Amino acid sequence: xxxxxxxxxxxxxxxxxxxxxxxxxxxxxxxxxxxxxxxxxxxxxxxxxxxxxxxxxxxxxxxxxxxxxxxxxxxxxxxxxxxxxxxxxxxxxxxxxxxxxxxxxxxxxxxxxxxxxxxxxxxxxxxxxxxxxxxxxxxxxxxxxxxxxxxxxxxxxxxxxxxxxxxxxxxxxxxxxxxxxxxxxxxxxxxxxxxxxxxxxxxxxxxxxxxxxxxxxxxxxxxxxxxxxxxxxxxxxxxxxxxxxxxxxxxxxxxxxxxxxxxxxxxxxxxxxxxxxxxxxxxxxxxxxxxxxxxxxxxxxxxxxxxxxxxxxxxxxxxxxxxxxxxxxxxxxxxxxxxxxxxxxxxxxxxxxxxxxxxxxxxxxxxxxxxxxxxxxxxxxxxxxxxxxxxxxxxxxxxxxxxxxxxxxxxxxxxxxxxxxxxxxxxxxxxxxxxxxxxxxxxxxxxxxxxxxxxxxxxxxxxxxxxxxxxxxxxxxxxxxxxxxxxxxxxxxxxxxxxxxxxxxxxxxxxxxxxxxxxxxxxxxxxxxxxxxxxxxxxxxxxxxxxxxxxxxxxxxxxxxxxxxxxxxxxxxxxxxxxxxxxxxxxxxxxxxxxxxxxxxxxxxxxxxxxxxxxxxxxxxxxxxxxxxxxxxxxxxxxxxxxxxxxxxxxxxxxxxxxxxxxxxxxxxxxxxxxxxxxxxxxxxxxxxxxxxxxxxxxxxxxxxxxxxxxxxxxxxxxxxxxxxxxxxxxxxxxxxxxxxxxxxxxxxxxxxxxxxxxxxxxxxxxxxxxxxxxxxxxxxxxxxxxxxxxxxxxxxxxxxxxxxxxxxxxxxxxxxxxxxxxxxxxxxxxxxxxxxxxxxxxxxxxxxxxxxxxxxxxxxxxxxxxxxxxxxxxxxxxx
Ligand code: ALA
Numbered sequence: 001x002x003x004x005x006x007x008x009x010x011x012x013x014x015x016x017x018x019x020x021x022x023x024x025x026x027x028x029x030x031x032x033x034x035x036x037x038x039x040x041x042x043x044x045x046x047x048x049x050x051x052x053x054x055x056x057x058x059x060x061x062x063x064x065x066x067x068x069x070x071x072x073x074x075x076x077x078x079x080x081x082x083x084x085x086x087x088x089x090x091x092x093x094x095x096x097x098x099x100x101x102x103x104x105x106x107x108x109x110x111x112x113x114x115x116x117x118x119x120x121x122x123x124x125x126x127x128x129x130x131x132x133x134x135x136x137x138x139x140x141x142x143x144x145x146x147x148x149x150x151x152x153x154x155x156x157x158x159x160x161x162x163x164x165x166x167x168x169x170x171x172x173x174x175x176x177x178x179x180x181x182x183x184x185x186x187x188x189x190x191x192x193x194x195x196x197x198x199x200x201x202x203x204x205x206x207x208x209x210x211x212x213x214x215x216x217x218x219x220x221x222x223x224x225x226x227x228x229x230x231x232x233x234x235x236x237x238x239x240x241x242x243x244x245x246x247x248x249x250x251x252x253x254x255x256x257x258x259x260x261x262x263x264x265x266x267x268x269x270x271x272x273x274x275x276x277x278x279x280x281x282x283x284x285x286x287x288x289x290x291x292x293x294x295x296x297x298x299x300x301x302x303x304x305x306x307x308x309x310x311x312x313x314x315x316x317x318x319x320x321x322x323x324x325x326x327x328x329x330x331x332x333x334x335x336x337x338x339x340x341x342x343x344x345x346x347x348x349x350x351x352x353x354x355x356x357x358x359x360x361x362x363x364x365x366x367x368x369x370x371x372x373x374x375x376x377x378x379x380x381x382x383x384x385x386x387x388x389x390x391x392x393x394x395x396x397x398x399x400x401x402x403x404x405x406x407x408x409x410x411x412x413x414x415x416x417x418x419x420x421x422x423x424x425x426x427x428x429x430x431x432x433x434x435x436x437x438x439x440x441x442x443x444x445x446x447x448x449x450x451x452x453x454x455x456x457x458x459x460x461x462x463x464x465x466x467x468x469x470x471x472x473x474x475x476x477x478x479x480x481x482x483x484x485x486x487x488x489x490x491x492x493x494x495x496x497x498x499x500x501x502x503x504x505x506x507x508x509x510x511x512x513x514x515x516x517x518x519x520x521x522x523x524x525x526x527x528x529x530x531x532x533x534x535x536x537x538x539x540x541x542x543x544x545x546x547x548x549x550x551x552x553x554x555x556x557x558x559x560x561x562x563x564x565x566x567x568x569x570x571x572x573x574x575x576x577x578x579x580x581x582x583x584x585x586x587x588x589x590x591x592x593x594x595x596x597x598x599x600x601x602x603x604x605x606x607x608x609x610x611x612x613x614x615x616x617x618x619x620x621x622x623x624x625x626x627x628x629x630x631x632x633x634x635x636x637x638x639x640x641x642x643x644x645x646x647x648x649x650x651x652x653x654x655x656x657x658x659x660x661x662x663x664x665x666x667x668x669x670x671x672x673x674x675x676x677x678x679x680x681x682x683x684x685x686x687x688x689x690x691x692x693x694x695x696x697x698x699x700x701x702x703x704x705x706x707x708x709x710x711x712x713x714x715x716x717x718x719x720x721x722x723x724x725x726x727x728x729x730x731x732x733x734x735x736x737x738x739x740x741x742x743x744x745x746x747x748x749x750x751x752x753x754x755x756x757x758x759x760x761x762x763x764x765x766x767x768x769x770x771x772x773x774x775x776x777x778x779x780x781x782x783x784x785x786x787x788x789x790x791x792x793x794x795x796x797x798x799x800x801x802x803x804x805x806x807x808x809x810x811x812x813x814x815x816x817x818x819x820x821x822x823x824x825x826x827x828x829x830x831x832x833x834x835x836x837x838x839x840x841x842x843x844x845x846x847x848x849x850x851x852x853x854x855x856x857x858x859x860x861x862x863x864x865x866x867x868x869x870x871x872x873x874x875x876x877x878x879x880x
Pocket of ligand 1: 042043158206207230231
């Protein structure tokens with residue numbers, strides 16, 4: 001067997017299948033295209049959904065090396081020889097073309113001839129009922145029957161257990177190929193075979209024979225087109241070919257592992273350290289690729305997984321004695337190792353590294369505080385012989401110190417303790433509610449009590465508001481002051497629960513509806529509607545009459561407000577699609593707020609979008625509005641939604657029905673909100689702000705409909721006024737403003753020059769006129785025809801020049817006297833006061849004034865008396 005590098009392995013694999021009529025297709029992004037429901041691309045077949053379903057027919061055979069990311073085995077990463085988060089999957093695919101015979105014999109040929117693996121080292125497993133595969137392995141390939149292990153649908157069906165538990169859709173039996181490291185590496189038990197987890201056998205290739213379509217009830221219909229989907233773990237195969245026992249010793253990981261060890265002060269060989277080093281190497285690679293594929297760290301979805309990986313690796317680094325940020329140094333290394341298959345990483349390596357560093361720094365700060373708190377608590381728990389960290393503490397660490405639950409779990413785990421997950425979830429729930437209730441008059445205590453009361457009622461409210469603005473409803477419960485009451489009277493503030501209602505309860509970023517409830521006896525204003533599980537509570541004020549449980553009421557929403565909310569909600573869908581279109585597929589919603597006045601949309605993106613791009617986004621949304629596209633609402637199963645949305649029908653099981661909002665071919669979102677029927681109803685869409693709200697997350701605020709129109713009108717009013725004020729036509733405003741600004745700049749320059757001139761000549765001249773009276777330098781000087789501003793400037797310059805002294809400047813202008821006085825700090829200490837001095841001086845000119853000890857100014861009437869007044873300054877200073 002020859003030693004083969006990972007780069008060679010990829011190339012040889014793809015060539016091998018290219019020679020056999022396969023189209024070589026590039027790896028898809030880790031972020032599944034057009035599929036909001038699937039977190040990451042987790043296998044080679046994800047990108048071929050249309051081909052598998054027979055919707056696209058131009059490719060019959062394909063081969064890929066696919067970047068994959070899976071997190072269910074996160075805990076195992078580093079602890080075993082062959083688990084990863086990020087990994088590469090080599091695969092060959094047949095879409096209604098060749099089937100088992102070719103798939104099996106080519107796999108065998110590739111392994112034993114192309115890779116020259118000793119056939120005596122290979123074992124296979126097949127699905128227990130798959131005689132066809134058994135015959136091919138035995139009859140064609142000529143493997144002895146003892147090396148063909150028959151297993152059940154857990155191991156040898158893909159997706160695993162599909163016949164019994166689903167998901168519905170294409171699936172099939174599979175056959176796995178194992179490499180046998182030898183008896184000496186195993187458990188030694190006589191029963192040890194490919195299904196034994198002892199490590200002797202490693203699964204290197206999974207051949208899936210996608211031949212059934214599963215229907216409800218586990219019925220397997222044969223597919224008209226039989227497909228082949230295979231997946232070979234590149235790292236595992238490379239380990240076999242490079243003769244190393246763990247994936248972390250192959251060429252891809254060596255440089256990273258060495259780099260981590262070189263950062264450690266004592267790179268011992270302890271098993272735990274080794275596990276951490278391996279996990280760090282794994283995570284460093286995953287985050288490098290994730291950021292490369294456009295996923296910045298964040299608090300939701302993909303970004304959250306990434307943040308968790310960074311924090312996990314960061315913390316492990318700390319356990320290894322690496323105290324400073326270090327992960328960011330590993331990503332350029334990874335870019336280098338992977339530059340042949342993924343050249344796109346190279347130009348991005350600095351940027352990726354910077355994002356990681358920023359995240360590491362942020363985490364370092366919180367980690368120290370949080371760990372200290374947790375470890376203290378763990379000490380207490382141990383002393384008390386308890387084994388569970390409370391949910392409240394886990395939540396506090398999450399909320400205040402930014403600890404993902406996984407990290408708290410890891411730390412607790414390393415002390416042999418558990419976490420009260422339920423308690424954590426509960427605390428989390430309360431927090432969500434609290435932040436939502438913040439703005440409500442009722443406040444948090446009321447809100448929390450409402451929740452417990454509502455929960456105890458166990459009454460679901462039917463929501464009729466998708467199609468109706470009004471419904472005849474029955475009062476099921478009335479809440480008053482945190483309690484259930486049977487009836488209520490005029491003026492009271494209440495929570496009303498109805499059997500059915502058109503009022504939308506706040507959720508999915510959309511605010512709750514307002515409106516009225518009434519009947520012959522009563523009238524209630526509904527200020528807000530909130531959702532507590534499946535119960536809707538109307539926050540009401542009883543305006544007239546009285547109400548009791550069992551009453552019939554007419555529930556009517558504020559239709560105009562709802563319409564405006566719907567406009568803004570539909571606008572967020574248009575905005576999301578336009579953002580993806582203009583900025584790229586990495587754009588992912590990370591929050592939104594929709595009410596009747598505006599909408600807010602938070603999304604993942606690294607940098608400020610260029611103004612032209614933002615303008616393009618706005619343009620596209622407005623184009624969609626002008627086209628008056630229909631907004632379609634469909635209810636379907638999650639599986640169907642996934643199928644429509646994209647590649648993700650495999651892997652997970654969903655039974656829930658979901659609501660899908662789609663607009664033509666450009667927008668499809670799972671959404672429970674209320675929308676307009678046609679994009680045209682938005683009228684107009686205007687972005688009013690864009691900015692960053694945290695690293696990698698941007699926020700757009702926008703308005704629609706009348707608000708957008710009014711905003712535009714206001715803008716044009718401003719422009720009209722400006723045009724009037726600047727006395728130029730509207731299209732010349734910018735030019736004129738620029739001209740004025742440049743004039744202003746010139747004037748400022750001139751003023752500066754003048755000041756300079758003053759300081760050079762006049763200031764010297766005035767200072768030379770100073771006299772010393774009783775050790776105090778005094779200047780009393782008349783300036784010719786100066787305004788007060790200029791006098792103040794002169795005073796400042798004089799102060800600077802003489803340092804210690806009393807200065808009085810006077811000037812006559814337009815028949816009036818102006819005076820300014822300054823006293824230096826040392827003389828203030830001796831009791832001199834500018835305000836008092838100027839009062840006396842001003843009096844002589846028939847005026848008055850005053851001010852602070854250091855600076856004062858005054859006015860006088862008698863211009864003739866100015867000289868006399870200035871003459872008096874010396875005496876005044878002496879007297880003081
Ligand atoms: N899709 C198959 C797997 O992921 C090949 O194992």
